[in-house]
Amino acid sequence: MLNYYYENALKVGEIKLKDVENVNFTNAYSNLMEKLENGDVGFREVIYEEDIEKYESLRGFKNVVVIGMGGSILGTVAIYRAISPFENGAYFIDNSDPEKTLSLLKNLDLNESIIYVISKSGNTLETLVNYYLIKKRIEKINNFKGKIVFITNGGKLKREAEKNNYPIYSIPENVPGRFSVFTSVGLAPLYSLGVNISEILEGAREMDKTCQNDDIFENPALLNGVIHYLYDNLGKDISVIMSYVESLKYFGGWYKQLIGESLGKNGYGITPLLSIGAKDQHSLLQLYIDGKKDKVITFMIAEKYRLDENIAFEDVNDEEIVCKYSDIIKSQQKATEISLTNNGVPNVRITIDEVNEKTMGALLYMYEMQVGFMGELYNINAYNQPAVEEEKRICWDLIKSSKKQI
Ligand SMILES: O=P(O)(O)OC[C@H]1O[C@H](O)[C@H](O)[C@@H](O)[C@@H]1O
Numbered sequence: 001m002l003n004y005y006y007e008n009a010l011k012v013g014e015i016k017l018k019d020v021e022n023v024n025f026t027n028a029y030s031n032l033m034e035k036l037e038n039g040d041v042g043f044r045e046v047i048y049e050e051d052i053e054k055y056e057s058l059r060g061f062k063n064v065v066v067i068g069m070g071g072s073i074l075g076t077v078a079i080y081r082a083i084s085p086f087e088n089g090a091y092f093i094d095n096s097d098p099e100k101t102l103s104l105l106k107n108l109d110l111n112e113s114i115i116y117v118i119s120k121s122g123n124t125l126e127t128l129v130n131y132y133l134i135k136k137r138i139e140k141i142n143n144f145k146g147k148i149v150f151i152t153n154g155g156k157l158k159r160e161a162e163k164n165n166y167p168i169y170s171i172p173e174n175v176p177g178r179f180s181v182f183t184s185v186g187l188a189p190l191y192s193l194g195v196n197i198s199e200i201l202e203g204a205r206e207m208d209k210t211c212q213n214d215d216i217f218e219n220p221a222l223l224n225g226v227i228h229y230l231y232d233n234l235g236k237d238i239s240v241i242m243s244y245v246e247s248l249k250y251f252g253g254w255y256k257q258l259i260g261e262s263l264g265k266n267g268y269g270i271t272p273l274l275s276i277g278a279k280d281q282h283s284l285l286q287l288y289i290d291g292k293k294d295k296v297i298t299f300m301i302a303e304k305y306r307l308d309e310n311i312a313f314e315d316v317n318d319e320e321i322v323c324k325y326s327d328i329i330k331s332q333q334k335a336t337e338i339s340l341t342n343n344g345v346p347n348v349r350i351t352i353d354e355v356n357e358k359t360m361g362a363l364l365y366m367y368e369m370q371v372g373f374m375g376e377l378y379n380i381n382a383y384n385q386p387a388v389e390e391e392k393r394i395c396w397d398l399i400k401s402s403k404k405q406i
Pocket of ligand 1: 069070071072118119120121122123124127177178261385388
């Protein structure tokens with residue numbers, strides 16, 4: 001499914017095997033296990049609560065529209081765009097940028113759409129406004145044939161759903177937004193998009209078994225967490241995901257929220273960045289190799305690419321080379337890995353057998369567990385995000401002070 005290769009992180013010389021062994025990771029391990037077992041944090045129990053029947057009525061629409069912000073949409077986008085990078089029919093309304101949202105709505109036939117309004121709090125400004133943009137359009141349609149589904153636990157949006165008798169799915173309270181992809185937040189829209197959600201959960205469950213291993217060298221989530229924690233303590237506090245599978249770029253968006261919002265607390269925090277290989281070899285690699293030594297690189301590569309073919313081409317000396325197209329990008333990833341290691345830049349690699357529902361379930365779950373462990377290592381609350389609330393208060397005041405009559 002996924003192979004985690006960490007040896008290069010110890011090869012560059014700043015942290016050694018004994019440094020990993022000296023970290024008090026047993027405490028971090030047992031603290032997280034305790035939180036998961038007693039239900040303080042619920043992102044594990046949900047992967048064992050598969051109930052596909054409750055989504056039965058959510059298929060059969062030409063278009064699937066998802067309105068949501070942050071944890072209410074990033075996981076769905078990460079999985080769907082990884083599994084079906086070139087498909088149409090999915091419309092993700094995940095910002096308040098008029099140019100993006102209104103151009104997306106322009107050619108969207110709402111009559112042939114299932115529309116998800118997803119917000120755990122039910123009060124998120126962008127989700128609210130984007131819902132009203134769609135509501136305004138639906139009110140102009142005679143005999144609307146589409147479907148509106150709310151996934152929310154409260155707030156203005158829950159009241160709106162109840163007032164209009166729209167179906168409502170709830171989110172377990174002990175599952176923070178950015179850990180909610182394996183709840184209805186992700187599973188319902190993915191089901192509507194024809195994705196095999198059982199396979200996603202199967203992948204997450206298999207990874208859960210691996211991440212319960214208390215031998216750190218058999219537990220990629222714990223080990224990767226400890227390696228990033230140790231390097232952060234050495235001032236290497238930028239975590240770059242360098243994916244050589246371009247369809248994983250939306251995974252990067254999910255990763256940024258998970259790491260940023262979970263660990264950015266009390267003056268701590270790793271800065272998550274996304275790079276795409278081989279493209280960024282021609283933009284950021286110079287910085288990664290010869291710039292500030294403040295980064296840990298995580299390579300992502302596929303063992304099997306879903307599209308591939310044999311190619312014959314002439315090299316710069318006019319000699320013919322015959323190989324598989326994917327051999328090119330695999331060689332580029334390997335060469336970059338060797339060059340980074342030669343130049344003392346710590347790196348790890350995750351090799352994905354093939355991008356599919358199962359491996360995406362496993363990959364996202366591995367990182368949920370890693371962040372759970374890291375929250376314990378930093379001794380912080382990895383499950384809230386109090387610092388984002390001030391902006392919201394200021395923003396509502398600004399909007400109210402600038403409101404117009406229409
Ligand atoms: O699901 P919602 O309540 O709408 O929240 C959506 C997102 O917005 C909040 O501001 C937080 O930053 C995120 O953690 C959350 O995932």
